[in-house]
Amino acid sequence: MDAKLYISDYALRANKFINLFFETKIKEVKNLGNGKAVVYATDMLDRYQKFSMGGKKLRGSWIQLGYEIAGGNKKEVLQASTSIEIIHSFLLMHDDIQDKDDVRRSGPTIHKQFETKGKRLSFQKDNLHYGISMGINMGDLGSNMGFEVLLTSKHDPQAKIKAARYLSRLLQRVAFGQGMDVTFEHQGKVTQSNVLDIHLHKTSIYTVSGPLKIGAYLGEAKLEVITAMEKFGEPVGIAFQLRDDELGLFSNEETLGKPIGSDIKEGKNTLLRTKAIENSNQVDRKFLTWAYGNRQISKGDVKRVQEITLRTGALEYSQKLSRKLVDQGRKYIPYIAKDNQFQQTLSSMADLMI
Numbered sequence: 001m002d003a004k005l006y007i008s009d010y011a012l013r014a015n016k017f018i019n020l021f022f023e024t025k026i027k028e029v030k031n032l033g034n035g036k037a038v039v040y041a042t043d044m045l046d047r048y049q050k051f052s053m054g055g056k057k058l059r060g061s062w063i064q065l066g067y068e069i070a071g072g073n074k075k076e077v078l079q080a081s082t083s084i085e086i087i088h089s090f091l092l093m094h095d096d097i098q099d100k101d102d103v104r105r106s107g108p109t110i111h112k113q114f115e116t117k118g119k120r121l122s123f124q125k126d127n128l129h130y131g132i133s134m135g136i137n138m139g140d141l142g143s144n145m146g147f148e149v150l151l152t153s154k155h156d157p158q159a160k161i162k163a164a165r166y167l168s169r170l171l172q173r174v175a176f177g178q179g180m181d182v183t184f185e186h187q188g189k190v191t192q193s194n195v196l197d198i199h200l201h202k203t204s205i206y207t208v209s210g211p212l213k214i215g216a217y218l219g220e221a222k223l224e225v226i227t228a229m230e231k232f233g234e235p236v237g238i239a240f241q242l243r244d245d246e247l248g249l250f251s252n253e254e255t256l257g258k259p260i261g262s263d264i265k266e267g268k269n270t271l272l273r274t275k276a277i278e279n280s281n282q283v284d285r286k287f288l289t290w291a292y293g294n295r296q297i298s299k300g301d302v303k304r305v306q307e308i309t310l311r312t313g314a315l316e317y318s319q320k321l322s323r324k325l326v327d328q329g330r331k332y333i334p335y336i337a338k339d340n341q342f343q344q345t346l347s348s349m350a351d352l353m354i
Contacts, residue, residue, distance in 0.1 A: 015053055052085065063215040143171075160218070205237060208234075326350050
């Protein structure tokens with residue numbers, strides 16, 4: 001099946017379940033009584049619900065595909081597959097705090113929403129700190145709800161335990177990757193090897209191979225299939241992040257859901273940045289070093305970064321590497337699925353990543 005159709009079909013069904021899940025959670029907290037705690041809990045759940053309705057639902061669709069390849073029916077795995085989408089929202093909320101981002105999914109980030117709430121209610125203390133604190137609390141809430149969704153799904157108990165244990169370890173690696181990313185942002189020189197290592201741990205395993213394997217664990221797939229999924233997904237997942245970085249610099253705000261140039265202001269460790277600095281002349285290198293991590297840069301400065309990135313061949317290099325990584329992963333498709341339809345879907349999904 002065509003990847004876009006596969007994901008869009010999944011997203012419609014996933015959003016319906018997520019809506020139902022949050023409606024149920026809101027009813028649960030309302031049954032606790034009429035105190036302030038109920039008001040605050042309802043507000044948090046309502047904001048989480050709205051935030052979770054955004055996004056492409058890419059990761060959940062990979063879980064569904066992994067489960068189908070293992071012989072399961074997509075209707076059976078719908079609930080469990082949405083666990084990673086709820087968790088994905090939590091990771092974005094915490095990521096936005098660390099990146100000091102104000103916009104996500106074409107609207108205010110969660111911590112900015114609560115900062116605004118603090119101002120509207122005339123809180124006496126630091127509204128910025130209140131927003132950040134509530135953003136952290138929202139992420140903690142989402143992490144636990146994600147595991148609840150997975151563990152209350154109607155799968156074999158041992159299969160759920162395997163999937164949940166793997167998801168827990170997966171998220172630990174994401175935390176390590178995020179820690180690497182934040183640390184490298186404060187260092188002077190970052191190599192291509194450093195960037196790809198961050199992409200592997202922070203994004204790749206959590207975007208492609210991890211979700212595929214979660215679906216396979218739930219469907220009780222054979223070990224050799226799960227191993228092939230990992231070898232397929234890791235390079236494809238890195239390619240996905242490379243493409244995401246390209247869009248972050250050369251797309252538009254409507255497509256991206258946040259302002260173009262955000263990665264520059266945050267000093268993001270991207271291959272585009274690394275190769276542009278490596279291949280630029282002394283004047284351009286000095287400008288790039290000044291621009292990345294500078295939150296005061298103008299639209300003109302962003303345009304100059306784009307021009308240097310193109311002129312130095314950094315964009316072309318990133319695109320070629322992305323295609324190479326996808327081709328590398330594609331070699332393992334026959335070991336994942338013998339069925340021609342699943343092979344075509346995997347191949348189409350891999351292409352869509354770039």
